[in-house]
Amino acid sequence: MVDSISKVMIILFLLLVLAMQLKGIEIGDPIIPKKVTVEITNKLNMTFLGLRCKEKHRDLGFHILNVGETYSFRFYPNFLFPATLYFCHFKYPGGDHHFDIYVQRRDYYCFHNRCSWEIVENGPCKIKPRSRECFNWNVAFVPANK
Template identity: 45%
Template sequence: MLFPPDKVVVSIYNVITWKNLTVHCKDKHHDLGTHVLQYGGNYKFSFKPNFFARVTLYFCRFSWEGGSHSFDIYDEDRDDCSLCVWNVLESGPCMHYAKYDECFAWKH
């Protein structure tokens, strides 16, 4: 994408079987707070990416009974989407596309 979109929407789905997922996302300047998602639940947030430099980065801590990990849920260098849909599994987050999912390892 030559120019970043005017607005990006990040949508996170809890697909960890029958467990609640606690999501806490932030960037360098904004703390989006803590949200608890039931199995199948969804949390969305939106923002305007940096037009002049590809530096927008949102990171999240994901916690559930038996696990806690972090991941950069939006990295402007990696992600080329205006609607970024993520399915969170115990094994890691997967970016959902129309024809496939791209799964990633947890950051730590």
């Protein structure tokens, strides 16, 4: 009796996991996400770009890009819960900004699993096959006085 209940519980758990995964994807999408590449290109007006990107458990280090240079990194997005987040700190003469460069719910459907960004003075621009979508920099966090 206990053995059959265990089997039923395992089957129900697997069905629940499958249903959760299918809820967030369209027909033809893989059940297990493919590796995503994020590309960041310096399109600032004649100046270098310093950047440091991080995820909750992973710091990708500090990088300096000259105008026109690209930095990229790859990762597997979260399988069960679409909550993968990479954020970057961008620094250049006259600018010091943060931006969430990969938000799984926003960026899951990047073109061929490649999320390409151009960094300009006004903010990052996501490059799409026939257009580009520009975003504002994240609002700076200022802790409240205690």
